Amino acid sequence: MRDLVDIRKDIDQIDQKIVRLFEERMQCSEEVAEYKKGTGKPIYDRKREQEKIETLTKEVGPEFLKKGTEELFLQLMSIGRRYQYSLLSEEDSYVRKKFKQVDRLEINSDTKVVYQGIPGAYQEQAMVQFFGEDISHFTAEEFKDVVVAVDEGKADYGILPIENTSAGTVSGIYDLLLNHDVCVVGEETVECNHALVGIRGTDLSKVTKVYSHPQGLMQCKEFLDETKWDQVRIRNTAVAAKKVADDNDCTKVAISSERAAKLYGLDVLKEKVNFEGNNCTRFVVMSKKKQYRKDAKKVSISFSLPHETGSLYNILAHFMFNDVSMTNIESRPLPNRQWEYGFYIDVAGNLNEPGIRNALTGIRAEVKDFKILGNF
Numbered sequence: 376m377r378d379l380v381d382i383r384k385d386i387d388q389i390d391q392k393i394v395r396l397f398e399e400r401m402q403c404s405e406e407v408a409e410y411k412k413g414t415g416k417p418i419y420d421r422k423r424e425q426e427k428i429e430t431l432t433k434e435v436g437p438e439f440l441k442k443g444t445e446e447l448f449l450q451l452m453s454i455g456r457r458y459q460y461s462l463l464s465e466e467d468s469y470v471r472k473k474f475k476q477v478d479r480l481e482i483n484s485d486t487k488v489v490y491q492g493i494p495g496a497y498q499e500q501a502m503v504q505f506f507g508e509d510i511s512h513f514t515a516e517e518f519k520d521v522v523v524a525v526d527e528g529k530a531d532y533g534i535l536p537i538e539n540t541s542a543g544t545v546s547g548i549y550d551l552l553l554n555h556d557v558c559v560v561g562e563e564t565v566e567c568n569h570a571l572v573g574i575r576g577t578d579l580s581k582v583t584k585v586y587s588h589p590q591g592l593m594q595c596k597e598f599l600d601e602t603k604w605d606q607v608r609i610r611n612t613a614v615a616a617k618k619v620a621d622d623n624d625c626t627k628v629a630i631s632s633e634r635a636a637k638l639y640g641l642d643v644l645k646e647k648v649n650f651e652g653n654n655c656t657r658f659v660v661m662s663k664k665k666q667y668r669k670d671a672k673k674v675s676i677s678f679s680l681p682h683e684t685g686s687l688y689n690i691l692a693h694f695m696f697n698d699v700s701m702t703n704i705e706s707r708p709l710p711n712r713q714w715e716y717g718f719y720i721d722v723a724g725n726l727n728e729p730g731i732r733n734a735l736t737g738i739r740a741e742v743k744d745f746k747i748l749g750n751f
């Protein structure tokens with residue numbers, strides 16, 4: 376058996392050769408970038424990459440090494456591509472063309488905000504936290520109406536809940552952001568301490584129905600599972616409280632904020648019925664204007680990918696190589712597009728940073744349905 380020191384000497388020499396060859400290969404990549412810049416040919420050439428993998432793996436015998444060769448060259452080609460993107464002129468930058476950097480968001484006495492629900496809703500709380508008590512505002516019936524009002528210019532800003540610490544993503548919100556010409560410009564977290572509320576004199580043993588938004592019901596699941604009450608889904612936690620107050624029926628209760636209970640003259644029958652101690656909902660603030668604050672810290676994007684080995688890995692590599700850290704990822708199957716998935720990703724950073732711009736340029740060129748949802 377050879378001595379470890381000897382074997383390692385060989386490995387070191389091989390590695391040095393690999394590094395030199397790598398540099399040579401990257402030099403060629405640079406030339407390819409020049410060529411592509413001149414001719415307008417896209418950087419990513421999927422067919423060429425597939426052919427390369429096929430040719431190279433054919434030359435390798437053992438299955439394990441075949442797989443390894445594929446992985447190695449997928450990486451090499453992806454590094455080459457990212458290098459090419461970084462060499463492309465900033466003038467062409469999609470981000471620069473689409474988004475405007477601002478010192479701060481314009482908020483004044485003419486500013487109008489829209490939220491879904493009625494007073495007492497957590498959305499209202501989010502609005503007050505973000506814009507202050509005196510902001511002029513109106514309400515909408517559905518989440519969709521909020522986005523449409525912003526898209527049509529009827530409101531300058533809209534508020535939507537996006538995720539909750541115990542119940543997860545609020546369904547349908549990402550799709551609304553994707554399908555309308557709006558941009559996320561801020562976010563606000565609201566602590567949601569749900570109370571069980573009802574009219575004065577409600578006896579819990581006589582209750583038959585509980586009303587709340589599906590998120591409210593989910594966040595209080597452990598408490599509600601102990602009861603035999605019908606759980607009725609309603610548009611909003613505040614709407615639920617108002618309904619119980621309007622019906623004036625002591626067999627009905629609602630899950631809402633204590634603030635909503637007070638507003639509609641209900642009693643708090645039980646405080647904090649949510650199962651997670653620190654139950655918070657994150658709200659996004661959107662505007663029609665494609666803008667981002669120069670101190671914004673989170674970029675949110677969406678795109679779709681076919682369900683193929685390595686497709687997501689390939690895209691996430693753009694973040695890794697540009698030192699961008701990912702803070703959240705959501706995926707869901709796309710309607711009417713079998714085995715294609717929509718992804719929503721949050722990364723830490725600002726659209727004015729070169730690393731973020733490079734990563735987004737590369738991703739945009741290699742996915743379908745790319746959209747920057749906002750930087751906030």
Ligand SMILES: C=C(O[C@@H]1C=C(C(=O)O)C=C[C@H]1O)C(=O)O
Pocket residue numbers: 403404407418419420421423424427451452453455456
């Ligand atoms: C270098 C090129 O650009 C990209 C990178 C490739 C590689 O590194 O081999 C292959 C195809 C392209 O996706 C090229 O087009 O040849």
